[in-house]
Amino acid sequence: MNASLLDALRVHDEPYYVPVAGEVGLFEAAYATRLPVMLKGPTGCGKTRFVEHMAWRLNRPLITIACNEELSASDLLGQYLLEDGNTRWQDGPLTLAARFGAICYLDEVVEARQDTLVVIHPLTDDRRLLSLPARSEAFRVHPDFLLVVSHNPGYQSALKDLKPSTKQRFGAIDFGYPERQIEIEILIHETELERSLAERLVSIAEATRRLKGHELDEGVSTRMLVHAGALIGKGIAVEAACQMALVCPLTDDPELAQALQACVRACL
């Protein structure tokens, strides 16, 4: 059953991804040495897509876990379930990945509590060991297993940093928003927008990114541009699509929203 589950988690079609700074080579080298990888960058810049792309490229199943404060060690490792008056052990996603050689991706890892993350320590050094205290079991992980984590190092998360003892187990790749031409290509590929319109949407994103750290915590991300493009593809007027996908999610402040609308109009 686990084998079929893992097969379902395999990425069969190539996820579209445009390399920007040699990150594909870096990841492949890290995988070859089974060095756990940390992806750092702003939200919506393509970290998750990159992991999917690499899982496809390396032909490994991909198990993604969105981290949050409620995530416990047993959510990662597994637990006993009651079934017909008997008990049955259910592997958690991390155990499953470690047992059968998948790539395990902990998204927004700093959102998880530090004590929860300690379970990954023996997995991420040369022991490559996973221990399941509830089952009194410990096993060496599958040779194809790799742990990947991501986080967005902004000043908002200054208090949610990882422990040095956790950080130092990873090799890290820095992500940013793609360069203008690459971002335009991505947008055209993802949404089939006309080039001139894609260029104008990217100009909107560039303008809002200048407000980062001033009026906004983050500017418009590549993901938000794709959302806007998708709405336009469904026949929504360009300005209305931008209002819904770009302006409204970014701010609740009416005056700032008016300025962002003006940015949208200025670029169109």
Next chain:
Amino acid sequence: MNSAEHEVEFATGARAFARALWGLNLHISPLPASTPSTRARFLGSHLWLHSTLPPSESADLGDVQLAAAAHVAAHLRFSGAPFLPRGLKSIQVAIISLLEDARVERLACQSYPGLSRLWTPFFQSPPPRARTSASLLARLAHSLHTGTNDPDAWVNEARERFLARDAALCDPNFVRELGGRLGNELGQMRLPFDARDYVVTPAYRDDHFGLWQLEIESTAQGAELELKSNESRAAEADNPASRNRSSSSPDANGTASAFAVPTRAEPEYADLPALPYSEWDYVIARERAAFCMLREQPTPKSDPARLDASLRSYAGTRRRLLRAASRLAAEQRVHQRRLTGGPRLDLRAAIATSLSPIVSQTGAPRVYGRTHFRREPPALLVLLDCSESLNVVPRGSPWSALELARQASALLGSTLNAVSRDWALHGFNSNGRKDVGYFRFKDFGEPYDEHARARLAGMQARLSTRLGTALRHAGQALHARRAARKVLLVVTDGEPSDIDVHDPDYLGFDARHATRENRMRGVTSFCIGLDSGAESRICTVFGSHHFLLLDRLERLPEQLSRLSLRFSD
């Protein structure tokens, strides 16, 4: 709303718009009521905008502000150095300015084609048809923007001659040359022009004051505006801040060191107990044990009514902050598990209990859970740099940095007090290594009452900034708190300095060391930097992602409270 808050919150959209378009950092204030100008005005990056519109204007105030900000931003981006008016008649100055408006707007539209749509609504009503100089100028501005023909041959020809120079659009000299000729032609038509009655059209455009290098003192309305910024500049120049580094000299042992001779031998509060603190010397790469002496000094009190008054003037900001604080409190859920009673079954505990025969046979099963809301803020210590540099009056601000720090503290007190946070507000300054002063305006566990407010009102800014010692002392105070998270929020201009230190890097490296020591003890440090040019210095001390630089000091009150709330999330 008082003038301080008004300036802080005034035209935030227009400011954001200018930044988004070309990364410009505009300082925007309301046009003083006494100014006779009916148009916006700029001088350098300072922009004065209308806070209300005359009844004759039907446009939306927000639209006018955005259009004006974009227009002035285009001047700042494309206009270059101000024109020299020498040898020009007033009609020529007006025409050159008008052509310059058209030139920078056309260039702006090359980058942002949609800007034209932002400005077009202001050209919808046709200009007056009278054949006066002012009317012809309005018609020329209209014709240049809309591209439409005008019944007047001079207007049409002027437009054609401007458009014929499209290739030279990047060169501001051509408008000066063309405007000079057009002005001569208009003069030959014997149409009188009175610069005092002339109003630039349309309504969003500035009054051209910032385009010219004028003898501004001779212009009554200009003098008033300029006076304000001159006063601020003078205040900055008059305050030597705490950068009083004396020349290099060996220390008492004759070894090469970072220290100069202290100017005062006896500390101000020598009778108070002194706490020794070590200091990191990066040159010898080791700590100098018990090198600095810190004294907790009494805080002079003053009338808190002033603070209360300034707090009233931040009513709008305060309401927003309180809403954010109460939302935050409501969001802090706590899940309790393995209880002997509770509103829901703790499934995990139930399964574990049924699996363990020992547990299931003894006592009440702990298989229930409960979710409730609880405030679990970090222990928060706000540490204010109370050195001389706080007396600086930021350009264009009616308040000194010290007054803003007082207002920020009062707003913080009001915000945090409403949700009963465990927090403290301390300050520090220094006068050499043996005389570091530390002030507790409001301590942990103390109520934020009239005594605390009186101490805040009496806050003074003087002497220097021995940051590292203060960080160590504040770190100790936080270390003693029983809280899961401990946050030290430092407000400083980012330049540690003292009278007995001449090496500009020495105190910065010591402060970095102190921050690291604090981190090892579970205290996270974060800095609000009051000098937007101090990024590298602040980054050195606090680390990347652990600071926020204020490009406008007037935002300190709101930002301090917002950050404190954010850290409680």
